[in-house]
Amino acid sequence: MTTIKEIAEKSGYSSATVSRLLNNDPNLSITADTKNKILELANKLGYWESHQGKKIKPTIALLYRVNHQEQLQDEYFISLKEKIIETTKSQGIKMEVFEDINDLINHASLFQGFLGVGSDEISINSLQKLHKVLSNGVFIDTNPAPNLFDSIKPNLFLTVKDAINQLLKVGYEKIGFIGGLGQKFDHIQEKDIREIAFKEYITTRNIKHAPMYVSGPFSVENGYQLGKLAAKKELPQAFVIASDTLSVGVLQAFNEAGINVPRDVAIISINNSDVAKYVSPPLTSYNINQEEMVLQAISMLTDLIMRPNRPYEEVNVNTNLIVRKSFIPKK
Structure with missing residues (x-):
């Protein structure tokens, strides 16, 4: 069983720092580079396999891709963005929003993973570059690169x-x-x-x-x-x-x-x-149900950060019919 002491010795950081990070101490102040090194070592040593009840609160990015040309067209993704911000805040997860993928690539070392939202066009070359520097990612609603990242979608x-x-x-x-x-x-x-x-x-x-x-x-x-x-x-x-x-x-x-x-x-x-x-x-x-998709996406991302070698996943969330006047179904 991998211990905090073992991770501390091999990482070169104190047992107190490692313990506070792995136990989600909100008052811990360490650099993103330190956080990434400790979490990477914990993954390599199999810490999460022997502590399956534990979860981490990573520092993540939100890649938000909309063109802002039509308000109603963007309303769905604006709502998704607001729910992500609200949910991460309530869970004590730090998050920064990026609208340009190259900007996120340049700042990838600050994060342990990212969530992706939006419909604006994106190239596979840019996604491959992002994967090289930040491989832990979950796209919500659509996934432009299912061989590189997780996704959760409405069915x-x-x-x-x-x-x-x-x-x-x-x-x-x-x-x-x-x-x-x-x-x-x-x-x-x-x-x-x-x-x-x-x-x-x-x-x-x-x-x-x-x-x-x-x-x-x-x-x-x-x-x-x-x-x-x-x-x-x-x-x-x-x-x-x-x-x-x-x-x-x-x-x-x-x-x-x-x-x-x-x-x-x-x-x-x-x-x-x-x-x-x-x-x-x-x-x-x-x-x-955007709220459910966001909750599951955060859970998937956390799991991916803790188990980066697992297969990529695609999860579908079912919808439900809200009846109004344009059509009344048969009871």
Whole structure:
């Protein structure tokens, strides 16, 4: 069994310093370099295996990547950021926010790990550089490099399947989809998981009339344009819309075209953002539990710092439907 005395002797620091660090003394004042050296040695000596009930409070960074071009589009990630700041503060974890990955790379030695949030484009080259200097990282909601970092995400594949099932239960046979493009990684445009899930599941359920309108960003303006396009075509009985932000634009377009929701077409949205309650009609929307994702992400990061050689993990958190007026499911 690895002891604090053994770590102290091999690290060159006093037993008191090592003990205070490993027991999360909030009043301990040591440099980031000292902290990293002691924790690295504790990992090598297998300290955590023989003290499995213990947890550490690391000093971490938050890599926050948003483009600030659309307020509602960024609202989801702004909310995530606020919950991360609130949770780390309540747990006594020190954290610094970075919006530029190169800035974080240059200051990596100050931290034991990082959390990643946001949808702005990022290159695999930058992520590889970050991994070399700060390998312990957990991305929340999306993971641009699953072979390099952990991630925790909402289970959007299951969410879309459940939405289709809810619509089928009330007898709808014509179900459409409105969505945006997925993220870009290294200039490669990926398909959004919600679009993939919809295409796959309508085939599984043998839904013949399933129009899809997918293009552009997850913004109100793009939702408006897609809604205008859908309004000119034969409407399905319901739409699954990939985000509340898009839904706001779609509702504007439908209102201008004289299309009544839910009388003419029902809508199930995703995100359950604050705006979902205040549009007309209020949106039935799947709630993404950001608080739970943040708690699990911090736990995953702490575990990764203590066991850096374990396999990388991807965790999915299920959503729950919040019923409002745009669609009433069958009880």
